[in-house]
Amino acid sequence: MMEPVRWRATGREPLPGKLCLLDQTRLPEELVSVELDDIEAIRGAICRLVVRGAPAIGCAAALGLAAVCQHSAAETAAAFLEEVSAAAERLGSARPTAVNLGWALRRCRDALDRARGTGADAAALKSVLIGEALAILEEDKALCRSIGRVGVEIFGARKGMRVLTHCNAGGLATSGYGTALAPIYAAHEAGLAPRVYADETRPLLQGSRLTAWELRQAGVDVTVICDSMAAALMRTRRVGAVIVGADRIAANGDTANKIGTYGLAVQARHHGVPFYVAAPYSTIDTSIPDGSGIPIEERDPDEVRRGFGRLTAPADVAVWNPAFDVTPAALIDGIITEKGILRAPYERSIEGFLNSRLPGRPR
């Protein structure tokens, strides 16, 4: 498995070290990593999608916060926490839709607050911060494995089932195994030989550049299609399931994910193809009752007009470029989590799922 987000310690202790990101903007042409400990460089990497995918953004933000704050010259715990606070605000504003970004930063700050309550000084707080960030990273790996174990159920005993996915919710979007791709990897490991169709996912082609690349690395059968071909695929070939990731899930199950997900859900329902969202608990945001409250990022028109170094539209034509859309819960047949597949009515199943988690679960 590739590691899109890592911590590279320069000695035996976690500190000092750097946030290490696989530069996903350069895949599949080049396999290049960058090492960062400057706040604007880290924020820029999140904005430019050097790292992307809700869980990976959360991990990168937490490790990035630790990388930046290790250099703090603050002499008191209070002064250190103020610096952490400012850095977290700056990183947290990098992208609006993925809930994991704010969630991971809040989790780090909660850990620091608890430690400060026990009298930790600035130096100790630096250790607490990197420790919490590494715990988020490790937890993410474990969550993805669990999602795979749970989600493989949708394959039943079917060999060679066709699965359609959108964007990249694989190992590159998490710290290893993926969310939407986790059940596929699990099915592959179980010898079920899944046949994956990957929407290329305009405008930034995370499907053809990233999903196709990582599935091939793992030896999984994959075919790339343009986003516009999904409906014809469902009509002319038997598709067993659509599985996508999520950037934020509201309390009622409405799900924000990469633009195009909603259209796929409409098409899947029309063709009777089960439509699944795969995500860990940290992607659920019960502070938002339904999808209408999820902020949707709109990105640079040039991603559409000249996304690949060539002008493919009139240079100054108007463009609408939302990065995400919201799929209403009514079109979702199940949400694959690390503890089971949630079913409608989602208000109830989501609440039960979150309550079932161990006490001490970060808010």
Add this chain to the structure above:
Amino acid sequence: MMEPVRWRATGREPLPGKLCLLDQTRLPEELVSVELDDIEAIRGAICRLVVRGAPAIGCAAALGLAAVCQHSAAETAAAFLEEVSAAAERLGSARPTAVNLGWALRRCRDALDRARGTGADAAALKSVLIGEALAILEEDKALCRSIGRVGVEIFGARKGMRVLTHCNAGGLATSGYGTALAPIYAAHEAGLAPRVYADETRPLLQGSRLTAWELRQAGVDVTVICDSMAAALMRTRRVGAVIVGADRIAANGDTANKIGTYGLAVQARHHGVPFYVAAPYSTIDTSIPDGSGIPIEERDPDEVRRGFGRLTAPADVAVWNPAFDVTPAALIDGIITEKGILRAPYERSIEGFLNSRLPGRPR
């Protein structure tokens, strides 16, 4: 209006001359024309989409046949017709889905057969051939104007109505005014200020490269979106209609058009947005009872893997690249023709429409 297909006579008579094509592969970056009278060059131009769009392909094939056969050294009418026959077969095999290609070539050969029946010699047949090809071109212009006059009805008196279109079924796909874009141009001329959303239309981006370009040339308000954004558009902004062109319409109304059309139709139905196909009589193929009989062209995987001049997928990953899909008649709210908007049941309305045409209508 631009002229994507023209005949350039070098003297006062139509012959000698050349087929002149606006090279649509180079738009919107460059406005370049090519002049052709060699059969392989003409066939290649159709294959490479220098000229594309069902009606324009028909016009180009007819004029191309005349351009090639003007150089015939045949001394008898029979020998000339054999050469025409061979050239028509070669041109007719350039692309499989658009019915207008075969239709226009057959119409030319029918005209030659009639002329031969009246005793025309090889020289006279050359004139008949270019005359028929020019008649097809002129008729196409008139048909597009009529489609515009008929189709503007769907705007009612609504100002600023949002219309979504896919691919390019505009002036560049015909010999001037378009099919799907004809009602939009007519609404624009009537002061109704339509607001057009153009799907970029992967893989070859005819929407962003061609539709957006030609609408802007005409002063029509246009916004480009990725194909994957159409469903979100329908959900978040009021879309008054979807209008698309057609490459072939079966006897029951099932319609082959650019890949992605079918998915749009599913999404339009889900959102209660009226879905229209616009096409002249020559796009209807009553020899095919329903869409299952329409041949669907599959094109080079590299259109998807490296369509922007840069590798955007693993170099040898599998790709499924159908150029068209079939929208079942049940999802089509109306077929806008030069004589009126046909409605379901289409078997009957199509038959009535074709019967209503003047006697002497080419088969």
